[in-house]
Amino acid sequence: MPDDALGHGTTDLPGQPASQSGIVADEVFKADFRWVRRGVQTLIHTLSTQGILPGDLGTVEIVVAEVLNNIVEHAYPEGAPGEIRVIVRRRSSSLMVEIRDRGRPMPKGRAPLGNHPMVEFNPNDAMPEGGYGWFLIRELVRDLVYDRKEDENILFFRVALGKPTPT
């Protein structure tokens, strides 16, 4: 399935112009929680008109919302939200998602590993109320790549689409 691969030599590498074929959504919006909510809802609506199944839409909605919330919280300084761009390309059995922002780079230049916050949980501790975001992202996407080009963060990942169930 070469057109699903994010490996070397594909045209889906960071830094490529966004004019590649197969784009089903391309949105730019402000990095605050209200705009993220609207942006995600618009994106999901757009994808729903492209024949993406409800279960897959749910997966995309979860992971895109988590990535965008992290950009709002960590990439841009509070009170000075920059822009976020989300581009989705359709492949035969995947959606390729590209998310760009011009905020701070990821710590140590890497996307978080996303360990479950209770991996080292002590039953006497209070149950963690945060730290589930990157765990969800890592569980739900494939081929996640983070790149920093000039002053831009570029996150790429793939969401595998389920097969339509015959009715």
Added chain:
Amino acid sequence: MHMTATEIGPALVVAVGDRRIDAAVAVRFKDKMLELTKHPADRVILDLGNVDFLDSSGLGAVVGSMKQLGRTRHLDLAAMTPTVEKVFRITRMDRVFRIFPTVDAALEDKADA
């Protein structure tokens, strides 16, 4: 954040009217839960039937709401829609909470939670 609390027998059923519990409203959700659960019921059933979407901030706020109840009171969840259910299942929080398919099923559950 639209939420209502109804006393049904020994339980307090808190219904969420909003379609999303996400980062934009997570703090307000938790505050509203604190306010509504001043009612002394030992068992609170959170009716998520209207909620199409919950993110990790919303999940954290549900966990926080459970902690706010203290050790002697319980928070059970009911009527999850598919995407909400997916977030609980993947994070394995479905093992932390008792989850019922409907509010009625939660109310019929005789076992002390």
